[in-house]
Amino acid sequence: MRTVSLPGGEQVPALGQGTWMMGERPDRRSDEIAALRLGVDLGMTLIDTAEMYGEGAAEELIGEALRDVRDTFFLVSKAYPQNASRARLRAACEASLRRLGTDRLDLYLLHWRGSVPLGETAEAMEALRTAGKIRHWGVSNLDTRDMEELFAAGGDGCAVDQILYNLTRRGPEHDLLPWLEARALPAMAYSPVEQGRLVADTTLRRIAEAIGATPAQVALAWTLRRSGMIAIPKAGTAAHVRENRAAVDLALSAEDMAALEAAFPPPRGRRPLEML
Ligand code: NAP
Secondary structure, eight states, X not given: OOEEEOTTSXXXXXXXXXXXXXXXXXXXXXXXXXXXXXXXXXXXXXXXOOTTGGGGHHHHHHHHHHGGGGGGSEEEEEEOGGGOSTTTHHHHHHHHHHHHTOSOEEEEEEOSOOSSOHHHHHHHHHHXXXXXXXXXXXXXXXXXXXXXXXHHTTOTTOOOEEEEOSTTOOGGGTTHHHHHHHTTOOEEEESTTGGGGGGGOHHHHHHHHHHTOOHHHHHHHHHTTSTTEEEOOOOOSHHHHHHHHHHTXXXXXXXXXXXXXXXXXXXXXXXOOOOO
């Protein structure tokens, strides 16, 4: 599995697994558990979740699925903005740890920006790191100006920004991705197959068919073309997990890349960061 460096040098897999909408349907539970376990076996050992997902249901599913192999994967969770304060972050983190059945998170993110000052969130995150509850911290859905504000407020210990990024959401290429790259901070692309919608795209289907791949694989390979980029597709079936894993090894030709550039043009100017 290809890896990406966190600040400080720790390596994490470039392709991980998302869990939004998992753990909410009893009829899908055993498939979801099998999918997560298979993904870890195949090297997709970064698992992304949040206290928000099913109000704890996704974290509980991960606990059930992977508690016995906890040392083999890198666990990411996120706090609601209203919990990202000096007074509340520790309790939110401990509740996530209980649901996940573990004693530490590898990475804890502010899910999106709310009314708590970014400097206060950074301080609360650093306190959790000192206490051994989390190993790294970062943010999600923060645009360039928010990142500048975070760093100016003492938040330069931030390890990653998790953002909406795929072929149809290329806005971050204008200034946010260059800002992160200049500081050697990885970006984590969420909804890399646009929640499944990219699978039906005609350009992707044509390219995929010509190279014996699937549209989801082409979309993932395109996202992973940038160094310093981690992608976290969510797959609830073993077939999708296997397909996504193989996308890491898919090399797109210059011709395929040109066709994708034409169908999904890069931003011409600054665009506000989009969110799902
Ligand atoms: P996504 O990963 O782009 O798409 C997930 C959908 O695509 C599911 O319906 C899945 O179906 C389908 N899919 C996956 N692999 C496929 C394949 N090979 N072929 C066809 N369909 C495939 O969207 P997402 O779940 O929104 O984003 C991924 C993760 O990012 C989330 O789960 C979550 O962990 C994180 N996220 C974070 C934020 C944030 O604000 N920080 C926001 C959104 C998402 P099956 O389930 O049937 O396999």
